[in-house]
Amino acid sequence: LAELSGGEMSVNLLVKIVSVSKKVVRLSGGDEKEIAFGLMADRSGIRKFTAWEEFGLEEGGTYRIEGAYTKSYRGEVEVNLGNLCTVEPAPGELEDLDPSSLPRIGTPREVKIGEIVPKMGTVTVEGRVLSASEKTVTVSGAEKEIQEGVLGDETGVIRYTAWGSVRLREGGSYRIAGAYVRSWKGIPQLGIDERAEVTPLDREVDVKESTEGPTRKRISELLLKGEQYVEVTGCLIEVREGSGLLFRCPVCRRVLKESTCRVHGPQQGYPDLRVKAVVDDGYGAAQVVLNREITEKLLGMTPEEALEESERRGEVLGLEEEVRRKLQGRWFVMRGTAILDDFGPTLLPKEVEIVKGDVEEELKTLLEEIEGVVL
Structure with a gap:
């Protein structure tokens, strides 16, 4: 060999x-x-x-x-x-x-996340999943479900995309041998497919923490840099399809469609909550993915309670309209990771607060600032 x-x-x-x-x-x-x-x-x-x-x-x-x-x-x-x-x-x-006792021939070199640079080829890394979300993309005319997220260690963080059946658990620590490095506008990112060896670790990987906390940003500034830890204040202007109650495959955590996983076939899925939305701060707009914990807090119900409510109402869309009623048009402060790709900036918040101040006055101030820039 x-x-x-x-x-x-x-x-x-x-x-x-x-x-x-x-x-x-x-x-x-x-x-x-x-x-x-x-x-x-x-x-x-x-x-x-x-x-x-x-x-x-x-x-x-x-x-x-x-x-x-x-x-x-x-x-x-x-x-x-x-x-x-x-x-x-x-x-x-x-x-x-x-x-x-044998060596793995051609094993990719082991690096820290902070050492990854574009055109590095295949690498082996250990890291903790700081955020993870599902996305459907079109490749060569065919729809594919992928997982996007952020992986971190004590030296830094990096955005990753998992293809095929590969799925990482948010909060889990992994050793990944054979991840490939790609770049977007000079920003390194990791691709993980079924050729990579993904091994869960029985210890938690330490992650570099920002000593200064999130940096307050306008959304338009998120277009200037890749991975960053930010605080954004904006209005949730659109709740997108796929928000609210959904069901996941118990094997790979993919979102089920008509009780079927694209990889594992018909499944008795378990309930989960998420929100996919668009936030606008007057300077720009960004996609937002809110995880289960944040969605529970904002809606005031667990996935199990949401399932009961959905069945009681007979709603096919899993409380999507309820999410719109409660969240759309409201202002929020969001703190978390901002990632940048071909579709623009995406926020993956770890903390979300409802703005309870005078929204009309804040909007008036924003409009005055914008008019000043235009003039």
């Missing part, structure tokens, strides 16, 4: 399967296919593999493989088992091989 360089069209191997999992992928033609993926080892080390056909691979099993091909993906060589490949069990071979 250590001799593979990527691009080999046909190689023969004697390996032990270290780990194997299955997933369903969508092929370029739109068809779905179940594949196996994991790690294989020989006496030289451990590499990733993908089996595109059913070979009956089992963890701990030893196999003689003929006709495998290799590809280099983000700087790491992977073994692929396709329809021209033959796989035969090899009992008695490599019985004394202990994978735990």
